[in-house]
Amino acid sequence: xxxxxxxxxxxxxxxxxxxxxxxxxxxxxxxxxxxxxxxxxxxxxxxxxxxxxxxxxxxxxxxxxxxxxxxxxxxxxxxxxxxxxxxxxxxxxxxxxxxxxxxxxxxxxxxxxxxxxxxxxxxxxxxxxxxxxxxxxxx
DNA sequence: GCCAACGTTGGC
DNA sequence: GCCAACGTTGGC
Numbered sequence: 001x002x003x004x005x006x007x008x009x010x011x012x013x014x015x016x017x018x019x020x021x022x023x024x025x026x027x028x029x030x031x032x033x034x035x036x037x038x039x040x041x042x043x044x045x046x047x048x049x050x051x052x053x054x055x056x057x058x059x060x061x062x063x064x065x066x067x068x069x070x071x072x073x074x075x076x077x078x079x080x081x082x083x084x085x086x087x088x089x090x091x092x093x094x095x096x097x098x099x100x101x102x103x104x105x106x107x108x109x110x111x112x113x114x115x116x117x118x119x120x121x122x123x124x125x126x127x128x129x130x131x132x133x134x135x136x137x138x139x
Numbered sequence: 140g141c142c143a144a145c146g147t148t149g150g151c
Numbered sequence: 152g153c154c155a156a157c158g159t160t161g162g163c
Contacts, residue, residue, distance in 0.1 A: 009161090033146075055161055098162080117145055117160050141163085148157080 003123040004039065004049035005112060006064065006086065015051050015062040018088045025067040025087030028120075029075040036120035040084045041070045048089065050123065050131065052112065059095040060131060064088055093136035106130050 006028060008014070018026055031037055043066045051062040068085030101107045107130060111121040123131075132139055 007161095035146095058162075115145085116162070119160085143160105143162090145160085146158090148155100150155090151153090 002042065002044070002047050003125065003128040004043065004047060004066075005052055005060070005121050005123050006049050007052045007054045007119045007121075009055045010053045010057050014053075015088065015091060018051070018062075018064065018086070019091075021087065023067075023087060025085045027068075027074070027085050028083045029073050031073070031083060031119060032076070032081060033119060035118055037070075037080075037082055039120045039122060040082060043070065043084050045069065048128075049086065050128075057095075058098040060092065060097075060101075060135065061095050062088065062091045063137060090137065094134070096131050096134050100134065101131075104130070104134075 028040070031040065045066055045068070047066045049064050049066070050060045051064050052060050064086045066084050067087045070082040070084050072079050073081040073083040098112070101110060102113055107113070107127055110123070110127055111118060115121070129139075131137075
């Protein structure tokens with residue numbers, strides 16, 4: 001099962017907003033970048049991802065999972081843009097900040113560090129396991 | 140608020 | 152098809 005990372009500015013869409021949607025989850029709309037869209041096309045039901053706060057917060061704060069495969073983004077004026085649906089799994093007991101990630105040699109190759117502008121990105125199994133450990137999250 | 144990095148657009 | 156100009160993102 002592949003792992004991912006979803007970026008959001010907390011004042012635009014926070015983990016609490018997603019929690020309110022419950023098991024049904026919510027559409028991850030608004031992605032207007034081909035690489036990010038292609039990543040969403042690769043997602044399968046049950047794939048898990050981190051929820052990352054960009055700009056304000058700058059930390060991995062929660063775990064989410066894909067509950068609907070990529071489909072056209074209803075907020076886009078062009079059908080080339082797609083989105084998946086995700087739902088909340090759990091808030092992390094301890095947030096892992098961007099600074100933590102940059103300082104950790106095991107995480108320094110993360111896409112988050114090297115291509116900070118990509119809003120939906122893949123995470124390797126090793127990175128996933130390490131961040132879960134740092135965050136006190138039991139898989 | 141600034142600026143570097145990146146993606147997109149449009150003229151040639 | 153190249154590349155300059157522009158817009159956006161996101162860290163600082």
